[in-house]
Amino acid sequence: MSKSVFVSHATKDAAIAAEIVELIEDGIGVPEVEIFCSSLDGYGIPTGKNFVTFMKEQMLEPKVVILLLTPAYFESKFCLSELGAAWVKSHYIFPILVPPLGYDDVRDVLLGTQVSRITDDIKFNELRDHLMKEVLLDAKSSTKWDVKRRAFLASIDPLVARMSGPTMVPTEKLQVMEAKLAEAHSELDASEQEIANLKTQLLDMEQLKDRKAVAELKASYRGTSSADVTGQFDEKVEAVRTALNALRVYHEVKVFLMSDHYEKPYRAIGRDRDEFDEASRRGFLENGEFPQPNWESQKMRKLKDALREIDEFAVREANALQDAADAHPDLLIEPFTQDFWEAYYF
Incomplete structure (x- = not known):
């Protein structure tokens, strides 16, 4: 004999x-x-009962x-059989959709x-209304129902959060995905071929004699020109030169300051001591056996x-x-060497 409620x-x-x-x-x-x-x-199924036979009995007149519609439900043959039986017998069904399904x-x-x-x-109220009409209940008050319903929603939150997605894909979706993958591979192959052609073209272009024209062309693809870049670079160089000249220190002290900033080796020798002493008096160095720059002073x-x-x-x-250096071979672009310091800063 069927029970009143079948939880599929x-x-x-x-x-x-x-x-x-x-x-x-x-x-x-x-x-x-x-x-x-x-x-x-x-x-569930009492001990000693045949699983399939008992399940069929329970689907007769609930x-x-x-x-309970989940990814696992649609992948279960038994669940789909239960769904089909309910449909064939036109039973009252209450489908509950569980994320991540939509x-x-x-x-x-x-x-x-x-x-x-x-x-x-709110939808669960429909289930309650139907059961109150169709089943002989130990009826609960509306207050008890509201409390239990809220508790139910709170208890299923972590269970739903752990719900995994489908492990199988319907044939029609698989075919669509395979078609998109093939199209993506085709586009990727075409792009790779285009990139290879452009690289070959670039190598051929760089063999041209007019290096300046090549450099200007490459710069134009970046939205700027070598003149723009070198102009900005010159401004940065001039700012360093101006700040350095404002110290009014000797050449060896300038080399020492640059060496410290760029973490290059430097050792003061005896004949430079007077120059370092004066820089120390101006507050730019902490002089001693091993001088240290005072980078905290204003200048x-x-x-x-x-x-x-x-x-x-x-x-x-x-x-x-x-x-820009390719287009102008006499342009130094390495600010971290003494050749650059002496050419532009001192």
């Missing part, structure tokens, strides 16, 4: 099925003996079939059927800021500066 679910979803059973039993008042849920002890995933004999999201608490901070700007610019515009 996949074995993987037993935890959510248990929450639904507790909701309809404690929140609505459906007696335990009127609920069939194969995954739960006391609600008052409601609750469908309305577009409702298919087979349910196509076009109104379903309830498991998080839609020294200006120098440090100017040096940082040209360093960042040289790194940021490395490719454009290299093109």
